[in-house]
Structure formats: C-alpha cells, structure tokens
Amino acid sequence: MILVVDVGNTRIKAAVFEGATLFEIFVFSKMELQKNIENILEKFQNVTDLVISSVGDVEKQSFLDFKKVLKVHFISHEDSFPFHNCYATPKTLGIDRMVLASGATIQFPKQNRLVIDAGTCITYDFIDEKDNYLGGAIAPGLRLRYEALHNYTAKLPLLSFQSPEDFIGNSTSESIHSGVVNGFVYEIDGFIDEYKARYPNFIIILTGGDTDFLAKRLKNTIFANSNFLLESLNQTFQYKIKND
Template identity: 30%
Template sequence: MLLAFDVGNTNIVLGVFKDGKMITNWRLETDNNKSADEYGMIIGALFQYEGLSVKAVKDVIISTVVPSVLYTLQHLSLKYFHRKAIVIGAGIKTGIVVKYDNPKQVGSDRIVNAVAAHAKYGGPLIIIDFGTATTFCAISEKAEYIGGTIAPGLKISSEALFEKTAKLPKVELEVPGSVICRNTINSMQSGLVYGHMGMVDYIVKKMKKELREYSNDDSADVKVIATGGLATMIDSGIDCIDHVDKMLTLEGLQLIYEKNKKVRKSDSKAEQERCEYGEETF
C-alpha cells in the first residue's frame, strides 16, 4: 500500500492507496508542535480503526506547503514505515512543464493538483483550490503550468475581519441566503461568501480569456476544476465551475508515485532514495 500526505497550512489530508485505488482517507489538523511519535500514534489508531495493517504500507509520498512539518513526517516515515518518503519538489518527475519565472516558487500542492487534473480532465484547464489561500492555476493542453493567482482564503478573510475590527464577531462560514441582511452575522457571512463567489467568477472569466490567447484558440473549451474544503459551498452559488473534485491532490500524489517508483532504489534497510531528473521536470 501507498500512504500519501497532503500537508496544508490548516489540515493534513492522508490517503491510503492499494493497487492504485484509494481505499480510505483522513483529515488531521496541521500542528507544528506534534512530534513524529505523536503523529505515528494517531495514524496507527486510524489504521487500526479501519482494519488496516501499518506493515502493509510499502511506500510514503509527501506534498507539503509547511516546511516545519516536513522533517517530522520524514522522521515518521523512517521510524514507523521504514521508508525514506518521496517528497514533492525539485528532482521529482511529474510530466508537468513549469513556465513560472522561478519554478521553485510554485507550491508543491499546485503541481500535484495539475498532474491529477490534466490526467483526469485534459486541458486547457483552470484549477481552483479553496484552502487557507484560494489559488487559481492555469494549465495548457500540453500539460504546461502557465501560472496563476493567489488570493486570501475564506477563513483568512473571516479571521482578519474579526481580529482587525472592534465590534464584529467571529462567524461560521455559511451561505446566508441573501445580500440584504438584517443582522450583523448574516451581513458578514454575505460579504465573505458572496464576495468570494464574485471574486472566483471574475478571475475565472479573465483567466479563460488569457488561456485562449495563450493557445491561440478563441474557441478552446477551458474546463474549471475546484478542490479543497470549501469548494462545494462556493460552487453552489456560481456557474463557472465544471467539476468539484475533493480528492484531487491525493490522486495526484498517487499518479506522481507511479511515475517515480520504478527508479527508486532500495538499500540494505529497505529505505528508498529519490532520483534526480532533468531541469524540465518539477
């Protein structure tokens, strides 16, 4: 089995794959203070609850946007699964050509999403990830990562509104049902949720135009794929999203693992080494 970690600023999403198919997944809070042993005990309990054996895990792959957690999970992989984890970054074969000015600045989660979305839906496409930040990524028909946009996520916006104002309360992120609201909580929910929907609608419209100009095809069918915890809420109020795919990042990790597993070498302790590739791969 393969154990995949998608580490975000707010949550760690874990997926277990057997023969290329996801058999279960879990969501944990990202905690910089947790040790490898603490995470190990939690994961062990989750495996036991699902009737899975930790010993059946043959490899581990990690995508993280939180560098401080990476060492902990690498240590976890070595101690509990006896594998040196594959870490998404420079030297890993993905099949995506990164056109960013500095490819190293692209978050690993955005590349992983691109791999999965292009494999499942083709291109050109726009990927929106509703996480701590809301990211928009443009992928060409030729599997080129062209670039994108990063905006504050809904939760960040909500927390900023609460922390930077004297009288406004903390609110749950829910669709209030109207924009003419008669109380403060609904008014804040309206501004946050409908404001985010409007932002998404505008950026997608503009990004589609630029993608078609990039491909010199005014009639190109640009698909829009949404992922992340708040994707369903935002999709409920706008028409520009074609597919909501909550497991996109985990599926991308499994695809990247398949591209890299044949060149991983085992040492005498059955640990794995990463192989280096050419400059065109991320």
C-alpha cells in the same frame, strides 16, 4: 499499497491507495501525526511507501521516523512532473500547487485546465493544452476573510461561514456573511470568466476544504472533487516512479 500524506496550513489529510484505487481517507491535526500514521499502518499492513507533500510546518523527522518500516518519499521541485513549469520563480511554486497541476495534466489530457483549491488560501493554477504550467493566483480563503474582518477592526465579530440569506445583509452578521461569501463566489466566477475568454477547450477543477460549500454557488460548470489533491499526489508519485 501507498500512503499519501498532504500537510496543509491547518490540517493533515492522508489516503491509502493501491494503484488508482482509493481505500480510505483520514483527516487529523498536526499534533496527532505520529499516532494517526501508526494507526493507519496497523489497519493497512501492506503499505510499503509513504509519500508526502507538505506546505505546513511539520518537521521532516516526524516522517523519517517511519523509515524503519516504510520507504519515505518527499515530493520536491527536483522530481519529474508531467508539465513544463513556466513560472517565473519556479522554486517558489508551492509543492501542493505542483501536485494539483500534475494531477490535472494526467487526468485531463490535451485541454486547458484551471485548478481552484479552496482551503486556508484559495489558489488558481492554470495548465494549457500543451502541458505548460503558466501560473495563476493566490488569495485569502473564506476563513481568513472572516478572521481579517474581526482581527483588523474594533467591533466586528468573528463568525463561522454560512450561506447568507440575501445579498442585502440586514444585520452586521448578515452583512459580513454576504460580503465574505458572495465576494468569494463572485471572485471565483470572475477569474473563471477571464480564463474562458482567453482559452477554449476548458475544464475547471474545484477542490479543497470548501469544495462542497462553493460547488452549489458558482455559476460556472465545474468538476468538483474535494479529494483531488490526494488523488493527484498518488498520480504524481506513480509518474515519478516511471520517469525518475
């Protein structure tokens, strides 16, 4: 059994796999890392490998402490991936984006793929039908947009995101919700339309913490899977074992 851990900007997600079978998903804060991994290992005592993808600020030593009982693997740029990295600055490409591209390449062969990860930031990653990773885009996520309006103005309140009642906001709060949420959705649909105009045989994969909120609001047909990064992390590790 394998325990995969994704360290994001705001939280940690983990999952236990045996082969392709997903047993359970866990979500916790960075402060609770040690305790939660210990609890997972107590529950799943057949786990032999700990696989980490990290873009957050958790010290490696927090994971290396488990080397006494597990094999610990950090996914890095030096690992084997099932795509050709055409990024102009390949060493700066986030490991999370590489893992998502890897999962898309493995799960959806021989087609153009756009992976949209809607979390703290929203990232767009494109892999063509010949398995070339071409790049994408990075933009603020929903939470960052609400925070930016509050932090960089004198009087706008900090709101939690919710669906606007109408695209015409009739109060300050409703205007903020309309601007943030509708602007976010229009941006995503606009990016998708640009890719579809250039590339046929196309699949769109939506993942990340805001997946469920966004999936019902996009006009384009998408494959929505909030756990796609964890699944991709497991698949990337399986690929690494076979190809390293």
